[in-house]
Amino acid sequence: MSHDRAMVFGATGFTGGLVCATLRRLGVPFAVAGRRRQEVEEVRERFGAEHAVVADPAAPATLAGLFGGRERVLISCAGPFLRCGWPVVEAAVEAGVHYLDTTGEQPFIRMVADQLGGAALAKGSTVVCGMAMEFAVGDWAAQLAMRRAHMKRFEEVVVAYSLTGGGVSHGTALSIFEMFARPAWSWERGRYKKRTAGYARRRIPFPFGERTCLWAPFGEIVYLARRGTVDSAATYLRITGPAAEIFRWSGVVGRPLKPLLRPLVAAWVAAQPAHPSPSQRRASRFTIVAGADGSRVVTSGSDSYGLTAEIIAAGAQHLLSNDAPRGVRSPATIGLAPRKTLSSVGVMVE
Numbered sequence: 001m002s003h004d005r006a007m008v009f010g011a012t013g014f015t016g017g018l019v020c021a022t023l024r025r026l027g028v029p030f031a032v033a034g035r036r037r038q039e040v041e042e043v044r045e046r047f048g049a050e051h052a053v054v055a056d057p058a059a060p061a062t063l064a065g066l067f068g069g070r071e072r073v074l075i076s077c078a079g080p081f082l083r084c085g086w087p088v089v090e091a092a093v094e095a096g097v098h099y100l101d102t103t104g105e106q107p108f109i110r111m112v113a114d115q116l117g118g119a120a121l122a123k124g125s126t127v128v129c130g131m132a133m134e135f136a137v138g139d140w141a142a143q144l145a146m147r148r149a150h151m152k153r154f155e156e157v158v159v160a161y162s163l164t165g166g167g168v169s170h171g172t173a174l175s176i177f178e179m180f181a182r183p184a185w186s187w188e189r190g191r192y193k194k195r196t197a198g199y200a201r202r203r204i205p206f207p208f209g210e211r212t213c214l215w216a217p218f219g220e221i222v223y224l225a226r227r228g229t230v231d232s233a234a235t236y237l238r239i240t241g242p243a244a245e246i247f248r249w250s251g252v253v254g255r256p257l258k259p260l261l262r263p264l265v266a267a268w269v270a271a272q273p274a275h276p277s278p279s280q281r282r283a284s285r286f287t288i289v290a291g292a293d294g295s296r297v298v299t300s301g302s303d304s305y306g307l308t309a310e311i312i313a314a315g316a317q318h319l320l321s322n323d324a325p326r327g328v329r330s331p332a333t334i335g336l337a338p339r340k341t342l343s344s345v346g347v348m349v350e
């Protein structure tokens, strides 16, 4: 490990805190940042971070402070990313620092891929959006399914999620609403098409039986589209619990009614617990199935939040210690071995 360190932006949030705890456990040097001074100082003390910085995307000049020391990787956990993420990733690329984030918002991932790829290459940064349970596990699973198929081109790659149990944090609930209430992208016969969450249904064979899933705008679509070897890519979701309600509201009526719904959703979210309890986290389960023209890989595990912290910390450790490929990349294309990494973070692969 070099003397370089990671900077965690959004360290005051639930996921940011888990990321700090994981970096500390792994012995990765890190600093913390957020927009509220007192909370950022508290987080620095709680996790023994080396340094604390106050920076606010609403005042982009303050973001320069994120790269004032030995920062080599910026980990952004501040979301919704469509609301506050852009100035942060732009500032990281401008500073020539690597960037990883926890976004689950596919339009944000596409925006970064389309607009910052050239600058990231020129500045020598590796930029990875969605280095989290969503969508790193699905990206690795798709990569394994494609390798298993031994083909050069793929007619269709499908990634389907089954999520059960568990609760969500305020940030996640707001991000789900942001993501599902606006049009996003599907990849169909070599082109992006604008689609809204839930526009299509499909029966997906999971290990526990076939289930109906709704089309969901997930990041793997952008990752797969950028490979240049996949004609069509689709992502589906089977979901239960409170997040399913947000999915239904926002997917079905969210787009036309979004301006009216936003304050109602914000009030509903504020009335929920700020983050899932330890028992909810333990009870949560995911199964992610990736299919590539007949070849199939199944991954499964629990506690999406803890897993996200493990995945993004592993990514930061990798970028601090290795010469990874530069530019805007997907989680599966920065040189981490999929099987080994998935098992090291506690995900089962079949």
Ligand SMILES: NC(=O)c1ccc[n+]([C@@H]2O[C@H](COP(=O)([O-])OP(=O)(O)OC[C@H]3O[C@@H](n4cnc5c(N)ncnc54)[C@H](OP(=O)(O)O)[C@@H]3O)[C@@H](O)[C@H]2O)c1
Residues within 6 Å of the ligand: 009, 010, 011, 012, 013, 014, 015, 016, 034, 035, 036, 039, 056, 057, 058, 077, 078, 079, 080, 081, 083, 084, 102, 103, 104, 130, 132, 133, 134, 135, 169, 170, 171, 172, 173, 175, 176, 274, 275, 304, 305, 308
């Ligand atoms: N892809 C995945 O699998 C995955 C997994 C976990 C989390 N996530 C995503 O990660 C993000 C954070 O989740 P969380 O669980 O940590 O939520 P959270 O506990 O509500 O924390 C949200 C964080 O974002 C910061 N933030 C929010 N709005 C901001 C703004 N306008 N400017 C600057 N900072 C802002 C908050 O700062 P303050 O403390 O100052 O409010 C806080 O640090 C969400 O977008 C969530 O969807 C994704």
